[in-house]
Amino acid sequence: MSVIETSHLTKIYDEGPVAVRAVDDVSIQITEGEFTAVVGPSGSGKTTLLNIIGGLDRPSSGSVKVADVELGDMNEDQLIKFRLENIGFVFQSYNLIPVLTAKENTEFIMLLQGVSEKERDTRVLQLLDEVGIGEQANKRPSEMSGGQQQRVAVARALASRPKFVLADEPTANLDSKSAENLLDLMLQLNKEENVTFIFSTHDQRVIDRARRVITLEDGKILSDESR
Template sequence: MTLIKTENLTKIYSDGKVQVEALKSVNLEIEAGEFVVVAGPSGSGKTTLLNLIGGLDKPTDGKVYLEGVDISLLKRDEMADFRLRKIGFIFQAYNLIPVLTAFENVELPLILLGISESERRKRVMEVLNLLEIGELADKKPNEMSGGQQQRVAVARAIVTNPSIVLADEPTAHLDSKTGAMLIDLMQEMNRKRGITFVICSHDPQVIQKAGRLIKLRDGTIEDDKKFW
């Protein structure tokens, strides 16, 4: 099943009189269950593509479909609700709320979805234990290592059972060993839960783990290979 489809996706940023074409008529299809790595040098359009797929930004031209819905047509509140239900995000800076515990950070999207307290507790502890960080439930971000914080971010991204998880340079602030462990965990979530991952990265060890590797250069797809 086609999960993501882009048609002539174009994004132009204007800086005064200067216009930068970050993406140029990108046509792409991503199937449900894929483990995709989007690679390319700085300025190639990786983050722009991720932001457009996730509805965090609007295209200058072209369309993005998620499960057949043209998300570029959604109003702001509709997009926010759609994103909450369908998309999980993992950011390189973790983006955890510092005053909340690991449990509370992961629980937050479930509260927004109106899930009952008993079901929230069950689902939060399930994903924390799945990622082997159940013992961190009552700890706040400043009491965790970078790798632990990123695992909490992964837990928050998958706790809603999203259709797709988008990760922007998730290993950027991690040492190589911790980064490798994190990508292995994402692959495990992909295989065990069937969660579709799209990961933007220029980290060689992330690229090596790709089930499908899409290379961007100057806002266009330079290469697209599927390995498994």
């Protein structure tokens, strides 16, 4: 079953003197349970593509359907609600809320969703245990390493039980050991819980372990290879 479907997606930035086609006529389908890497050099349009799929940015033309819902038909408020209920985000620089603990950061999304306290508590502890930082639950981001923070970010992304997780260069700021551990974790979640992951990356370790690799160059799909 297709979770994401883009059709002739194009994004043109024309704020500068020269219009830039960040995404150029991209049509892809991503099915449930995929572990997909979107790769390519800097400026190839990876992040823009992920932002459009995640409803953070709007395409200049073309369409994006997530779980059969056309994102282009939604206004900003509807998109925020849609993201909250359907998409988990993992960012390159973790982007945890600095004043909240690991537990509170993970819980935050569920609070926005209006999940009951009891359910929140159970799920947060379960998630933090799953990502291996149950013991760090009461620490704030500044008291944790980059790898630990990114694990919290993964737990936060999964907290809302999203249809898929978008991860923008999740290993870029991690040392090799932390990056390996994070990849193991995400693969495990993908296999055991059937969580769909879509990464943008140019980290070869991630590319090597992805089951599908979409290569972009100058905004166009250069190759789309399943393994």
